[in-house]
Amino acid sequence: MMYKGPAIQIENITKRYKSAQEDSLNKVSLQINERDVYGLLGPNGAGKTTLISILCGIIPPSKGNINYYIGGNSVSETERRSRVGFVPQEYAFYQELSAKQNLDYFGAMYNLSKSELTVRIDELLEALGLMKSADKKVSTFSGGMKRRVNLAIGLIHKPSILFLDEPTVGVDVQSKNAIIKYLEEINRTGTTIVYTSHHMSEAEEFCNRIALIDHGKVVVEGDLQELLKENFAPDLQSLFIKLTGEEYRD
Amino acid sequence: MFKIFSSIRKELLLLVSDKVGLALMFLMPLLLVFIITIIQDSAYKIVNENEIPMLVVNHDEGVQGNNLLKLLYESRLFKIDMLNNLPQNALKKELLASGKMIALYIPSGFTKGLESNVGEVSHMMMRDFGLEQDSTETKTAEMPALSFYHDPVLQENYSASVRGVIDSYMGMIEKTMMIERIYTDMDLGSKSDKLNAKMNVNRVKINQIVASNNNSVAVPNSTQHNVPAWTIFAMFFMVVSLGSNIVKERVNGSFLRLKTMPTSFMLVMFSKMAVYVVVAVLQVTLTFSMGIWVLPKIGLPQLTLPTNYPAFAAVVLISSMAAVSYALLIGAWARTQEQASGFGAISIIIFGAIGGILVPSFVMPEYMQFASNFSPLHWCLEGFYILFLKGGSWQELRWVMLFLGVFILICQLCTYIKLRIEKII
Numbered sequence: 001m002m003y004k005g006p007a008i009q010i011e012n013i014t015k016r017y018k019s020a021q022e023d024s025l026n027k028v029s030l031q032i033n034e035r036d037v038y039g040l041l042g043p044n045g046a047g048k049t050t051l052i053s054i055l056c057g058i059i060p061p062s063k064g065n066i067n068y069y070i071g072g073n074s075v076s077e078t079e080r081r082s083r084v085g086f087v088p089q090e091y092a093f094y095q096e097l098s099a100k101q102n103l104d105y106f107g108a109m110y111n112l113s114k115s116e117l118t119v120r121i122d123e124l125l126e127a128l129g130l131m132k133s134a135d136k137k138v139s140t141f142s143g144g145m146k147r148r149v150n151l152a153i154g155l156i157h158k159p160s161i162l163f164l165d166e167p168t169v170g171v172d173v174q175s176k177n178a179i180i181k182y183l184e185e186i187n188r189t190g191t192t193i194v195y196t197s198h199h200m201s202e203a204e205e206f207c208n209r210i211a212l213i214d215h216g217k218v219v220v221e222g223d224l225q226e227l228l229k230e231n232f233a234p235d236l237q238s239l240f241i242k243l244t245g246e247e248y249r250d
Numbered sequence: 251m252f253k254i255f256s257s258i259r260k261e262l263l264l265l266v267s268d269k270v271g272l273a274l275m276f277l278m279p280l281l282l283v284f285i286i287t288i289i290q291d292s293a294y295k296i297v298n299e300n301e302i303p304m305l306v307v308n309h310d311e312g313v314q315g316n317n318l319l320k321l322l323y324e325s326r327l328f329k330i331d332m333l334n335n336l337p338q339n340a341l342k343k344e345l346l347a348s349g350k351m352i353a354l355y356i357p358s359g360f361t362k363g364l365e366s367n368v369g370e371v372s373h374m375m376m377r378d379f380g381l382e383q384d385s386t387e388t389k390t391a392e393m394p395a396l397s398f399y400h401d402p403v404l405q406e407n408y409s410a411s412v413r414g415v416i417d418s419y420m421g422m423i424e425k426t427m428m429i430e431r432i433y434t435d436m437d438l439g440s441k442s443d444k445l446n447a448k449m450n451v452n453r454v455k456i457n458q459i460v461a462s463n464n465n466s467v468a469v470p471n472s473t474q475h476n477v478p479a480w481t482i483f484a485m486f487f488m489v490v491s492l493g494s495n496i497v498k499e500r501v502n503g504s505f506l507r508l509k510t511m512p513t514s515f516m517l518v519m520f521s522k523m524a525v526y527v528v529v530a531v532l533q534v535t536l537t538f539s540m541g542i543w544v545l546p547k548i549g550l551p552q553l554t555l556p557t558n559y560p561a562f563a564a565v566v567l568i569s570s571m572a573a574v575s576y577a578l579l580i581g582a583w584a585r586t587q588e589q590a591s592g593f594g595a596i597s598i599i600i601f602g603a604i605g606g607i608l609v610p611s612f613v614m615p616e617y618m619q620f621a622s623n624f625s626p627l628h629w630c631l632e633g634f635y636i637l638f639l640k641g642g643s644w645q646e647l648r649w650v651m652l653f654l655g656v657f658i659l660i661c662q663l664c665t666y667i668k669l670r671i672e673k674i675i
Contacts (some may be wrong), residue, residue, distance in 0.1 A: 055512045059673050081512040092503030094260070096267035101260070108256030109513040137267070153507070 013064035039207035085159030144175025271491025279484030304535025312361020363394030478634035489594030530570030576662035
């Protein structure tokens with residue numbers, strides 16, 4: 001728990017999709033430290049999802065390097081997959097199956113044993129308030145419950161680094177509260193969280209560091225409170241508007 | 251192992267939760283086999299075993315009309331309905347009204363005409379042999395004509411076959427009459443039984459040999475065609491269930507999520523293929539069991555299983571793999587579930603139609619028979635035909651295996667390419 005050095009070091013990441021005229025990410029360099037709650041913020045089309053997809057290994061960067069560290073030690077690609085969790089924006093699971101069956105399947109894909117899974121599934125269902133509906137088909141769940149299942153899958157293997165792409169979008173206040181509380185709890189126990197959101201007030205409350213990305217470039221990066229102070233912004237939303245402008249981003 | 255088990259278990263759970271897909275894969279072939287076999291059974295029986303219904307109006311006052319009828323009865327090829335009171339001009343109408351396909355009209359004076367002709371031939375022979383001195387030219391006897399009526403829907407080759415049978419019996423009758431008349435004119439009395447036997451029994455035989463490897467005499471019947479045909483159709487219909495599942499997993503991000511995990515995507519695909527190959531084998535087991543045990547109970551022909559079990563297993567397996575691979579291909583390339591199930595289902599119906607599932611390809615026009623080579627369902631069915639009807643050897647199955655093998659490879663390759671494009675693999 002002592003180490004507070006880098007968990008992810010991103011060096012000059014550039015990404016241009018095959019059919020695109022412009023770079024989606026242009027020489028992005030960031031350092032995310034262990035136990036950070038790091039917010040990747042920006043308007044629509046800024047490049048947040050592209051960056052998080054590269055960080056999770058879904059798509060390769062066109063240029064640049066990413067290094068991952070656990071407890072100060074660099075980790076291999078295989079180990080990274082075992083130690084990183086990903087919660088996508090979509091409900092990326094099987095709605096025809098129950099919450100328990102989904103967790104069982106994805107847990108096995110993370111190489112957890114049957115006995116480890118039994119314990120872990122109960123822990124997560126309990127913590128995220130899904131125990132009562134554990135055996136019901138997820139298709140019958142509310143939006144908030146589905147978000148919690150989505151989160152539980154990303155956490156099933158107790159990841160050291162967790163990537164969250166809009167984890168609270170479209171959910172009620174209660175579910176949002178439960179999700180954020182649980183994320184704060186796992187952060188306290190050592191999980192590094194990288195998070196994207198459009199909810200500025202939520203991000204302001206939740207993140208200790210942020211990177212504001214626009215047009216594929218990092219506009220500003222650092223400790224949230226220091227950034228607010230430096231830019232004379234009363235809150236994150238004001239800072240966001242100040243640095244990215246007021247025009248529509250469609 | 252636990253990973254493979256979990257992956258297979260997930261596929262099974264998804265399959266079980268898809269009630270419509272299950273019904274399409276298991277109930278549909280049973281219903282299709284049941285209904286289509288009953289419908290087609292009578293058509294196959296007409297070709298293979300049934301007596302052909304025939305209306306006969308015999309206005310002949312002599313014996314030869316009855317002799318012809320006797321021969322037609324004894325042939326067991328025809329189920330004859332006699333309507334002697336019907337005038338000839340009403341026969342056409344009666345044929346269409348009765349729903350029978352053919353009718354025969356034996357005219358008044360039929361025997362008399364034949365006798366007159368025989369007498370004339372005999373007279374000419376006697377004169378040529380110098381046994382008769384009369385040199386006056388006899389008036390040429392007018393040969394009586396039989397009238398053969400047939401429904402316009404009856405195929406030309408079919409009616410030609412029936413005409414051929416009648417013609418052959420008429421030849422026998424005329425030959426017998428001729429010999430008897432010659433014997434009489436030469437004052438030799440009746441011809442001997444020995445001569446009778448020599449003329450009518452000891453004729454050139456035509457040996458009928460079924461071109462099958464194991465000398466099996468199985469003939470195509472409605473069961474032997476429909477059970478494998480609709481089983482193959484149902485196997486390929488798994489595109490609705492499997493194809494839609496793949497689209498769903500692609501679109502909702504499950505596949506991409508798996509990419510972030512320490513697992514091989516091949517495991518996911520292997521689990522899918524394994525589960526659906528088992529589904530296909532179960533489909534074969536179910537429909538074939540129906541063909542063996544249920545269909546005979548309702549008077550339909552029993553399905554005869556091939557004797558070459560390893561070849562049978564190979565055909566079932568490669569057909570299953572072809573069906574699964576096609577479903578993977580559709581699942582990989584379709585943009586939406588609706589596209590996968592809609593296009594998938596329609597493409598299978600088209601493949602089925604040109605592949606000889608709905609109508610056997612041997613009754614199709616030549617260009618359609620050529621087109622059927624491009625349907626994987628045709629090759630699967632061909633495999634079963636080789637097994638069931640020709641006693642199937644590996645040698646004969648080689649083209650089936652080759653085509654289906656190439657088809658599987660192309661489908662898998664296209665699936666791989668699409669998943670690569672989408673960065674899933």
